Amino acid sequence: MPDSGRKANTVTLTIDGQEVTVPKGTSLLHAAETLGTEVPHYCYHPGLTAPAQCRICLVEVEGAPKLQPSCVTMAQDGQVVHTESPAAKRMRQGVLEFYLVNHPLDCPICDMSGECKLQDYVFDEGREKGRGREPKRVFGRDDFGGDVLYYGDRCVMCTRCVRFMDEVARDSRLTVVDRGSRAVIDTFFDRGLEGASFAGNVVDICPVGALVSKDFLHKARAWDLDHTQSVCPNCSQGCNIELHTRDNLVQRLRPRENQEVNGHWMCDYGRANYEWMNRPGRLEEPAAGRGAKRRAVDWKRVLEHLFVQLREGSGAEVKVVGSASASNEALAGLAAVGGAAGDVSSRVFRSRRAADEVPLPGFPSLVRRRDLAPNVDGAGLLGFERTGDDGGGGGLEDLAGHDGVLVVLGDELADQGEDFGAGASLYVYLGTFDSPAARNADFVLPVTTFAEEEGSFVNAQGRVQRYWQGMQAPGSARPAWLVLGALAAVLGGDGTPASAEDVFAGLVAAHPAFAGLTYDALGDQGAALQKEAAHG
Amino acid sequence: MAYPYRHEKETRILSEGFGDPAARTVAGWKALGGYQGIARALEIGREATIDEVKASGLRGRGGAGFPTGLKWSFMPKDARRPHYLLCNADESEPGTFKDREIIRWTPHQLIEGCLVGSYAIGAAHCYIYLRGEFFESTLVLARALEEAYEEGLVGKDIMGSGVDIDMTLHVGAGAYICGEETGLMSSLEGRRGEPRVKPPFPAAVGAFGMPSTINNVETLAATPHILRHGGEWYRQWGTEKSPGTKLFCVSGHVNKPGNYEFPLGFPMMELIEDVCGGIRDGRALKAVIPGGSSVPIMSAEDCRECSLCYEGVEAAGSMLGCASVIVMDDTTDIVKQVRRMAYFYAHESCGQCTPCREGTTWATRILQRIEDGRGTEDDLDTLIEISEQMTGTTICVLSDSLAMPIISSIEKFRDDYLALIRRGERVGAA
Numbered sequence: 001m002p003d004s005g006r007k008a009n010t011v012t013l014t015i016d017g018q019e020v021t022v023p024k025g026t027s028l029l030h031a032a033e034t035l036g037t038e039v040p041h042y043c044y045h046p047g048l049t050a051p052a053q054c055r056i057c058l059v060e061v062e063g064a065p066k067l068q069p070s071c072v073t074m075a076q077d078g079q080v081v082h083t084e085s086p087a088a089k090r091m092r093q094g095v096l097e098f099y100l101v102n103h104p105l106d107c108p109i110c111d112m113s114g115e116c117k118l119q120d121y122v123f124d125e126g127r128e129k130g131r132g133r134e135p136k137r138v139f140g141r142d143d144f145g146g147d148v149l150y151y152g153d154r155c156v157m158c159t160r161c162v163r164f165m166d167e168v169a170r171d172s173r174l175t176v177v178d179r180g181s182r183a184v185i186d187t188f189f190d191r192g193l194e195g196a197s198f199a200g201n202v203v204d205i206c207p208v209g210a211l212v213s214k215d216f217l218h219k220a221r222a223w224d225l226d227h228t229q230s231v232c233p234n235c236s237q238g239c240n241i242e243l244h245t246r247d248n249l250v251q252r253l254r255p256r257e258n259q260e261v262n263g264h265w266m267c268d269y270g271r272a273n274y275e276w277m278n279r280p281g282r283l284e285e286p287a288a289g290r291g292a293k294r295r296a297v298d299w300k301r302v303l304e305h306l307f308v309q310l311r312e313g314s315g316a317e318v319k320v321v322g323s324a325s326a327s328n329e330a331l332a333g334l335a336a337v338g339g340a341a342g343d344v345s346s347r348v349f350r351s352r353r354a355a356d357e358v359p360l361p362g363f364p365s366l367v368r369r370r371d372l373a374p375n376v377d378g379a380g381l382l383g384f385e386r387t388g389d390d391g392g393g394g395g396l397e398d399l400a401g402h403d404g405v406l407v408v409l410g411d412e413l414a415d416q417g418e419d420f421g422a423g424a425s426l427y428v429y430l431g432t433f434d435s436p437a438a439r440n441a442d443f444v445l446p447v448t449t450f451a452e453e454e455g456s457f458v459n460a461q462g463r464v465q466r467y468w469q470g471m472q473a474p475g476s477a478r479p480a481w482l483v484l485g486a487l488a489a490v491l492g493g494d495g496t497p498a499s500a501e502d503v504f505a506g507l508v509a510a511h512p513a514f515a516g517l518t519y520d521a522l523g524d525q526g527a528a529l530q531k532e533a534a535h536g
Numbered sequence: 537m538a539y540p541y542r543h544e545k546e547t548r549i550l551s552e553g554f555g556d557p558a559a560r561t562v563a564g565w566k567a568l569g570g571y572q573g574i575a576r577a578l579e580i581g582r583e584a585t586i587d588e589v590k591a592s593g594l595r596g597r598g599g600a601g602f603p604t605g606l607k608w609s610f611m612p613k614d615a616r617r618p619h620y621l622l623c624n625a626d627e628s629e630p631g632t633f634k635d636r637e638i639i640r641w642t643p644h645q646l647i648e649g650c651l652v653g654s655y656a657i658g659a660a661h662c663y664i665y666l667r668g669e670f671f672e673s674t675l676v677l678a679r680a681l682e683e684a685y686e687e688g689l690v691g692k693d694i695m696g697s698g699v700d701i702d703m704t705l706h707v708g709a710g711a712y713i714c715g716e717e718t719g720l721m722s723s724l725e726g727r728r729g730e731p732r733v734k735p736p737f738p739a740a741v742g743a744f745g746m747p748s749t750i751n752n753v754e755t756l757a758a759t760p761h762i763l764r765h766g767g768e769w770y771r772q773w774g775t776e777k778s779p780g781t782k783l784f785c786v787s788g789h790v791n792k793p794g795n796y797e798f799p800l801g802f803p804m805m806e807l808i809e810d811v812c813g814g815i816r817d818g819r820a821l822k823a824v825i826p827g828g829s830s831v832p833i834m835s836a837e838d839c840r841e842c843s844l845c846y847e848g849v850e851a852a853g854s855m856l857g858c859a860s861v862i863v864m865d866d867t868t869d870i871v872k873q874v875r876r877m878a879y880f881y882a883h884e885s886c887g888q889c890t891p892c893r894e895g896t897t898w899a900t901r902i903l904q905r906i907e908d909g910r911g912t913e914d915d916l917d918t919l920i921e922i923s924e925q926m927t928g929t930t931i932c933v934l935s936d937s938l939a940m941p942i943i944s945s946i947e948k949f950r951d952d953y954l955a956l957i958r959r960g961e962r963v964g965a966a
Contacts (some may be wrong), residue, residue: 050735051732051733052931053888053889053890053931054889054890055889055890055891055929055930056890058929065928066928066929067928067929070735091925091929094891094921094922094924094925094929095890095891095929097925098891098893098894098895098898098925099890099894101894101897101898102894102897109910131914131918132901133900133902133905134898134901134905137897149714156890157887157888157890157893175728176728176887179713179883179884179886179887179889180882180883180884180885180886180887180892180893180896180897181882181885181887181893181894181896181897182886182887183893258926360845360921478732
């Protein structure tokens with residue numbers, strides 16, 4: 001028997017013949033989940049209240065007169081639960097048949113096909129042949145405003161969307177209209193989801209294809225999409241996301257659960273801003289030479305030339321422009337290269353700032369932050385100072401005419417003229433796109449976006465979070481950490497880093513703020529910086 | 537105005553004032569012994585009031601038959617949070633018209649019952665949830681309540697006792713599901729009338745999240761009499777398990793349909809043949825629905841020895857429900873009758889639970905197809921299976937209420953279905 005202290009806070013029950021101990025207040029559905037058993041469910045969602053109305057999660061509890069909804073029935077000591085008993089299975093088959101009474105079988109043209117819970121459950125446990133001979137009711141399609149379309153015929157009335165808007169967004173814009181099988185989800189009169197800040201989540205949580213994204217409509221089939229774990233790059237909240245890509249193009253962003261950061265949610269602003277990851281016309285090959293003398297040079301030779309020039313100019317005054325969209329690994333490499341090349345007199349970054357924050361009332365730790373870049377805090381910890389205005393421009397007045405070494409990473413210098421860096425003794429430009437202001441660069445080095453590389457960001461909560469590569473880089477563009485790491489290694493005498501993980505390990509050694517962290521420790525949920533360090 | 541539904545065999549406790557407009561006033565109700573029940577309750581105290589009702593054996597008249605005193609005793613004893621008494625006056629069960637008569641003839645009987653109930657459970661506020669279509673009842677009750685407030689019978693310091701009990705009339709919008717106890721609470725709070733998952737039970741988390749008790753009109757109306765005369769007095773009528781008197785709403789193919797009050801245990805055939813003057817045009821009895829539409833249908837044979845008490849009707853294979861006896865003669869097309877009821881339940885389903893939302897509609901469509909002569913024998917198996925899937929699988933019992941008539945009608949009147957299926961003809965049309 002467990003000791004008394006443990007006994008007070010946990011309960012031990014038997015589910016499908018397996019004993020399991022869970023904290024008090026755990027639902028049967030959750031308890032089964034810890035054993036790897038998914039009890040089918042629609043209305044239940046871990047981020048919302050449970051109305052227990054879909055009735056497909058009913059399980060047999062020995063001693064109970066009826067099947068019990070596992071989403072709201074709390075585990076109790078000594079309970080014996082059967083999720084696969086004949087009664088439970090028969091009930092599930094019945095509920096699935098009820099769903100199909102009115103659900104259209106338009107899977108071939110439904111966006112949800114392939115990731116639809118109705119499709120999945122019917123395939124698993126539904127009747128082989130339907131008995132419905134009656135015509136199905138028809139509602140048609142409704143534009144809910146914003147990015148959301150509603151296909152009433154497909155709706156299973158789980159009301160997750162209504163509850164999300166009520167409980168999490170706290171912006172009641174959806175409701176159930178009418179009753180019985182005539183019930184549909186609708187907006188209030190002529191006010192829809194337009195202008196709402198988190199409404200895109202209703203598409204994610206819809207278990208079927210009733211709520212779909214206009215942006216994603218008919219764009220890709222679910223089974224053609226590759227999913228990559230990532231971090232939203234559109235503000236400093238760092239919502240955990242998945243990149244869904246096909247043919248090396250991002251098709252959509254989806255939130256990924258992280259209870260410390262974003263729960264199950266993400267904002268519409270972040271979700272909608274992905275097209276830039278697919279922007280064509282990238283810098284693809286490294287090049288050397290100013291203005292008309294610029295020639296493409298392969299990586300080996302360009303790095304050799306750059307190394308020679310950096311060494312020759314060593315002792316010069318170095319000014320570095322970084323980016324709050326660059327990874328910790330890239331920024332640490334940039335700082336190291338700058339330091340090895342001479343005396344760094346300025347390390348700056350520019351970043352756009354929104355006028356206001358946009359909080360999610362029902363999940364207060366999620367806020368669309370003012371900083372519209374993912375690594376403002378990382379840049380700060382690695383010694384970069386913010387400069388310029390809230391539009392991401394200005395602030396480079398004393399760099400434009402700098403006569404020492406100038407290194408620019410990840411800032412397109414859109415507001416700078418062609419004479420930027422004209423007086424620099426050495427001007428290195430690392431970027432994803434060419435720029436008029438890179439005309440005087442001695443070296444133009446193509447680097448990858450966050451979607452094409454591995455790396456980490458520090459979010460506004462002081463949490464270090466990793467992201468993974470979801471796209472192939474164009475041409476011979478390389479991750480900035482690799483380029484800068486190779487240079488720093490030559491300049492500083494260490495070995496060239498073989499992986500982002502190596503760079504991160506070096507970064508941790510060099511920057512006390514990151515003390516104790518490793519890629520393993522970050523995992524896919526990230527880890528908080530030590531408190532003193534984060535504020536220091 | 538003479539009340540049209542009278543019979544010398546009746547035992548008139550609740551219905552004594554029916555038909556007498558004078559009984560609608562405080563003075564008229566007091567002339568009938570009114571407001572003595574609450575006076576006694578105030579005198580003997582809360583616990584004793586509950587004990588008296590427990591002793592009477594009074595069972596809930598809304599359909600479930602749960603012992604009223606026991607229900608009251610579930611309320612928490614502390615007064616840290618407000619307690620509410622909810623009077624369910626959303627009488628919507630097809631075939632039922634007893635609460636309406638209590639309200640429109642003897643509104644003070646209900647008000648006094650609400651006072652007794654509120655006092656017993658420590659509620660300083662009682663909500664009376666009235667069915668939306670009860671226009672006349674609403675006017676009568678509103679007027680009576682106004683007078684009761686003026687007379688100091690309701691409100692602050694009722695009858696000089698120091699006890700405060702306020703009452704609010706809340707008129708619904710005409711949804712059957714708002715007569716389900718938790719659906720009523722949702723509706724009262726201004727939400728969609730959707731039943732809620734239990735637990736938590738209303739005595740813990742009820743209306744507005746506070747401990748609440750919900751009682752039917754007829755139940756509450758009986759309590760002043762019990763308090764005035766004592767629980768033992770009430771037990772002189774009825775059976776051991778079903779004490780007291782009950783209003784029976786008889787409708788359908790009888791010569792004298794109406795509301796009649798009898799002790800529980802009254803023989804069903806005596807009610808039909810004697811009190812209600814027998815089947816119209818001297819025809820034969822075909823079927824009876826004894827407790828409002830939500831109970832299994834009884835064949836004429838089932839009715840022979842049936843006595844109208846909770847245990848008696850159960851023994852005959854059905855349920856007493858709210859004692860709304862719907863009588864059908866041999867001209868009745870059972871398939872059409874069940875299809876019409878199915879349409880009602882499909883229309884009134886709130887739409888939360890999948891088996892009810894989809895099952896009631898599907899069953900209605902199948903029944904319609906059978907009625908139209910396009911059914912198959914497989915449809916009957918499907919109907920029975922759908923009905924089984926609708927039983928015990930939902931938050932409230934609305935879909936169970938349709939499942940019972942479907943299953944019982946196919947069991948008992950299978951030939952009616954088969955005749956339509958095989959010949960495409962309607963049975964029974966004379």
